[in-house]
Amino acid sequence: MDFDLTAEQQKRFDDLRDALISASPEPDGSGAPYDRDRWQEVARLGLTGLCLPTEYGGGGLDTLDTALGLEAFGEGYADTGLVFAVSAHLLACAVPIRDFAGDDVRAELLPGLASGALIAANAMTEDEAGSDLRTPSVTARRDGDHYVLHGEKSFASNAPAADVIVTYAVTDPGAGFLGLSGFAVPRNLPGIHVSEPFTKMGLSSCPAGRVRFDGCAVPARYLLGREGQGTAVFTHSMQWERTCLFAGYLGMMNRQLARCAEQARERRQFSKPIGSFQAVSHRIAGMKQRLEAARLLLYRAAWLLARDRPDTTAIALAKLAVSEAAVANSLDAIQVFGGSGYLAGTGVERNLRDAVPSTLFSGTSEIQRNLVAQSLGL
The missing domain is CATH 1.20.140.10 (Butyryl-CoA Dehydrogenase, subunit A, domain 3)
Structure with a gap:
């Protein structure tokens, strides 16, 4: 076993940490969410696209190098709330789009997610489906070339600021785990309602809120993977998030x-x-x-x-x-x-x-x- 970082890995880590130390403001204690200027400041260092493909403007890094980049972020930047927000955007949202979206949706969304021009939120948790993800209440009914979403997610980090919401809904109520599907939903679609940011104990600069879908018609091309593949999509994104975030x-x-x-x-x-x-x-x-x-x-x-x-x-x-x-x-x-x-x-x-x-x-x-x-x- 070789426990040394390569010279390239060490230089990338040191350069990123040092740049972040220079850029990092000490949080003022107000609990105010980040703004687009702060988001763009760290996005310019490549943090919003570490593991996204280079052809879309990302860094093309694997999980270990992505983890090293986020470790440098956490060490160099005083506001852990923004570190968390960027990590959630990248790992719980951009990664499943990278690996499961169709080519047209990847081309539409990944450049903006990598550059930080778009902010993504992951909406999975519900009041009665937190740790138990077998019985989510949000449904997605196929209607021609759209899926119509109904229901409410109870806690979605980045949602009040998001341009894209990665969410999961039941498409076949009788199929158990095989009845869940994932979607990358543009925030500007009619029928999406996001609450005001919660007041939280910690990570206060990362806004989080409830997301309600009231007959939101999502074009079928925004389906992640195949219908019924949502559990696999979510599990894959959690492998990345639990490891790298x-x-x-x-x-x-x-x-x-x-x-x-x-x-x-x-x-x-x-x-x-x-x-x-x-x-x-x-x-x-x-x-x-x-x-x-x-x-x-x-x-x-x-x-x-x-x-x-x-x-x-x-x-x-x-x-x-x-x-x-x-x-x-x-x-x-x-x-x-x-x-x-x-x-x-x-x-x-x-x-x-x-x-x-x-x-x-x-x-x-x-x-x-x-x-x-x-x-x-x-």
Whole structure:
């Protein structure tokens, strides 16, 4: 096993991280969603199209290199909400369009998705279909050369800002998993209603809202794959998202760890740097251990997926390790910074608020443990 990055990979990572550090504004704490100018700023660095085909303006990267790009994003950019928003746009939306849309739809949508001219949202979750995706209520009825969509999705990141909504609806109620179909729906079609952005605990700069379809007639060419293939399309997109999106949290934790080590070296109590106290130094060592273990699991899952060997257990272990390390490390960071870490505006408490949702989206920690247990015959 060779654990070294190639010279090309390391240079791409360093150049991207450094460019992002220069571009990254410290979030103002207002919780305001990103605007198009901020989106375009990171899009110009290639982040909105990392793994999209080069012929459409993308970077043409595989899963491991995409993960490395998003890790650099998370390390170099202070606003984890925008890191998440771009990652969701790319992995849960652009990837299924890349791999399942017809040639005409790919030509129509992928250039804009790669350049950042278009923003995409993934609308899968419903009030009664979150972790249990067997019984979604949104339906799509074939009517000539259109599908007519009815129903409501309860939580869609990027939806209030989106130009394209990737969604899933039941086309054959009696077919179970084979009755679900995926669609790439232009936001400007009549019959689409998106709520105002939710007020959330974390990732506040990424707007999320409800999406309602009231007899929305979607041209059949926007079907992803074949009718009834929606479960396979969604599973494929989740393999990419659960593997690559969480690399952004690796970057966040790396930046967080550096800040904690600096704080431990510089802050003094009882006439000593606080890092000289074992209670502090061991806490930071534990943060390092969680980060490095999670990184190895994520790189392994990405490496397997890049070789067309998707491993559900490896992906679940990586997602679980990264998300739970992000929460634990963020709690530890608040302890290292003490009272100042509890205050808004330092970024320390914001890391914790941004880390908590990572245990919920893309499949909860409990779902990931279910997948691991199933692999053990339980």
